[in-house]
Amino acid sequence: MDVIFGRNKEEHPEPIKAEVKGELPSWLQGILLRNGPGMHTVGETKYNHWFDGLALVHSFTFKNGEVYYRSKYLRSDTYNCNIEANRIVVSEFGTMAYPDPCKNLFAKAFCYLSHTIPEFTDNCLINIMKTGEDYYATSETNFIRKINPHTLETLEKVDYNKYVAVNLATSHPHYDSAGNVLNMGTSIVDKGKTKYVIFKIPSSVPEKEKKKSCLKHLEVLCSIPSQSLLHPSYYHSFGVTENYIIFIEQPFKLDILKLATAYFRGVNWASCLSFHKEDKTWIHLIDKKTKKDISTKIYTDAMVLFHHVNAYEEDGHVVIDVISYPDNSLYQMFYLKNLNEDLEKNTKLTSIPACKRFVVPLGFDKDAEVGTNLVKLPSTTATALKEKDGNIYCQPEMLCEGIELPRINYDYNGKKYRYIYATEVQWSPVPTKIAKVDVLTKKKLSWEEEHCWPAEPVFVPSPDLKEEDDGLILSSIVTSDPRKAPFLLVLDAKTFTEMARATVNVDLHLDLHGVFIPEKDLNTERE
Numbered sequence: 001m002d003v004i005f006g007r008n009k010e011e012h013p014e015p016i017k018a019e020v021k022g023e024l025p026s027w028l029q030g031i032l033l034r035n036g037p038g039m040h041t042v043g044e045t046k047y048n049h050w051f052d053g054l055a056l057v058h059s060f061t062f063k064n065g066e067v068y069y070r071s072k073y074l075r076s077d078t079y080n081c082n083i084e085a086n087r088i089v090v091s092e093f094g095t096m097a098y099p100d101p102c103k104n105l106f107a108k109a110f111c112y113l114s115h116t117i118p119e120f121t122d123n124c125l126i127n128i129m130k131t132g133e134d135y136y137a138t139s140e141t142n143f144i145r146k147i148n149p150h151t152l153e154t155l156e157k158v159d160y161n162k163y164v165a166v167n168l169a170t171s172h173p174h175y176d177s178a179g180n181v182l183n184m185g186t187s188i189v190d191k192g193k194t195k196y197v198i199f200k201i202p203s204s205v206p207e208k209e210k211k212k213s214c215l216k217h218l219e220v221l222c223s224i225p226s227q228s229l230l231h232p233s234y235y236h237s238f239g240v241t242e243n244y245i246i247f248i249e250q251p252f253k254l255d256i257l258k259l260a261t262a263y264f265r266g267v268n269w270a271s272c273l274s275f276h277k278e279d280k281t282w283i284h285l286i287d288k289k290t291k292k293d294i295s296t297k298i299y300t301d302a303m304v305l306f307h308h309v310n311a312y313e314e315d316g317h318v319v320i321d322v323i324s325y326p327d328n329s330l331y332q333m334f335y336l337k338n339l340n341e342d343l344e345k346n347t348k349l350t351s352i353p354a355c356k357r358f359v360v361p362l363g364f365d366k367d368a369e370v371g372t373n374l375v376k377l378p379s380t381t382a383t384a385l386k387e388k389d390g391n392i393y394c395q396p397e398m399l400c401e402g403i404e405l406p407r408i409n410y411d412y413n414g415k416k417y418r419y420i421y422a423t424e425v426q427w428s429p430v431p432t433k434i435a436k437v438d439v440l441t442k443k444k445l446s447w448e449e450e451h452c453w454p455a456e457p458v459f460v461p462s463p464d465l466k467e468e469d470d471g472l473i474l475s476s477i478v479t480s481d482p483r484k485a486p487f488l489l490v491l492d493a494k495t496f497t498e499m500a501r502a503t504v505n506v507d508l509h510l511d512l513h514g515v516f517i518p519e520k521d522l523n524t525e526r527e
């Protein structure tokens with residue numbers, strides 16, 4: 001298993017032609033661009049956690065029925081410093097590096113509580129974000145790295161902090177139909193003012209500024225104060241509906257005082273993150289018009305969540321689908337020491353990911369009796385109980401167990417939808433199948449094959465889309481049997497039958513997230 005999780009992967013910056021079996025639809029033209037960790041050892045030093053690995057961006061280019069593969073390590077400052085020193089010199093979330101000659105982190109960390117923030121890693125390994133015509137590799141720090149989607153070349157480093165006061169930002173932004181980006185970040189430097197900030201990056205800039213970046217026009221929409229000033233919640237994604245932004249403030253929290261002293265204590269940043277199982281999980285609905293949290297306080301039991309699936313409004317309710325866990329054991333499981341040969345023994349999922357639906361009533365009867373279930377949607381068993389202090393206590397409906405890395409047809413984002421595409425896991429963090437879940441009937445279709453570990457399935461709508469699932473699923477498949485080459489799998493999203501596979505004889509890495517860029521969105525000038 002170390003082969004898959006812990007071994008350094010080679011990059012292939014020059015296009016490699018894949019061997020295509022089956023029939024690729026002629027309209028499938030563009031680039032599947034993905035990101036994830038590819039290197040966990042530098043010289044004699046090793047990262048502790050799988051999420052710490054150096055970003056290896058890769059792509060599958062679909063052109064006239066042919067498929068080309070490329071991969072290239074993100075030339076982040078972190079990568080360059082590490083390679084030059086031949087050891088890990090920049091700290092990541094799960095690995096503290098000593099000393100950190102690139103940044104003099106020691107001195108800076110000392111100043112932490114007096115408004116100085118040390119510089120953090122720009123090893124953007126989680127996802128790809130599009131702003132205007134630009135593509136960025138993203139992580140959760142204040143840095144993002146622009147990349148050329150054709151050549152995978154690393155371009156400028158952008159500091160969110162120059163445009164908005166956040167120290168952390170999600171790698172799962174949302175997009176509206178005009179391509180404007182909506183994202184969220186946390187500001188923790190301003191003592192006593194710890195807050196979550198929601199901001200917008202427009203998809204275009206005024207004509208006279210043609211060469212300028214959309215980020216220069218970033219706009220703060222609103223901010224929400226953290227419930228606890230010294231313990232802001234961790235979040236990895238958020239949700240949107242037509243009229244609301246959904247932010248779930250979970251009791252999985254960063255401890256600012258611990259962060260400030262982590263370096264001296266010789267512990268990693270991750271140890272400053274803890275799950276408070278006795279606390280509540282607060283569901284915030286931020287009204288896009290008033291830019292305020294709705295006045296009712298809504299909560300559910302303690303949980304840990306990384307991925308929102310989708311959310312929408314229906315008959316005066318807000319429906320919120322997420323993948324949640326009963327505790328924080330998932331993060332623990334991804335420590336590389338657990339992902340070794342004894343993986344099966346060490347990483348039995350003690351907490352299974354579950355896709356849950358929360359339903360929040362909007363315009364309910366204010367005089368309703370305490371204890372009343374305010375959810376009036378016949379389609380769900382989720383409940384929202386009115387409590388005596390006026391708060392609302394939500395209990396979810398279970399949609400499906402054992403799925404992660406969820407995707408949808410993004411045209412249905414924020415709208416009533418029916419299908420989730422995800423990887424399926426059983427006894428460990430190993431994805432063994434790709435699943436299509438029908439949230440209406442709870443029926444599931446899946447694809448699996450021996451020795452195959454599928455990545456997050458990406459939905460690509462067909463050009464003559466009539467139904468939500470008219471399109472394709474693209475997933476890069478890592479193989480655990482050295483005699484079997486990895487491939488890019490193309491499924492018919494409706495039936496989940498295989499249409500084609502493009503095999504590449506490379507050491508494909510298990511990645512996290514990515515985007516499909518249709519031909520029409522590709523600026524061919526830069527090719």
Ligand SMILES: CC(C)=CCC/C(C)=C/C=C/C(C)=C/C=C/C(C)=C/C=C/C=C(C)/C=C/C=C(C)/C=C/C1=C(C)CCCC1(C)C
Pocket residue numbers: 051052091092093120121126139140141142167168188236254259269306330353404405423425428429430431510511512
């Ligand atoms: C095996 C596979 C692929 C599939 C199997 C199926 C399955 C169960 C999948 C589950 C997948 C999940 C749940 C993936 C989740 C990925 C996450 C949460 C990545 C987060 C990275 C977060 C990162 C890198 C965060 C770095 C943050 C840093 C360095 C922050 C630094 C900091 C800054 C900037 C200011 C404040 C101080 C602080 C130290 C916190």
Ligand SMILES: [Fe+2]
Pocket residue numbers: 172236306307513
């Ligand atoms: Fe994610």
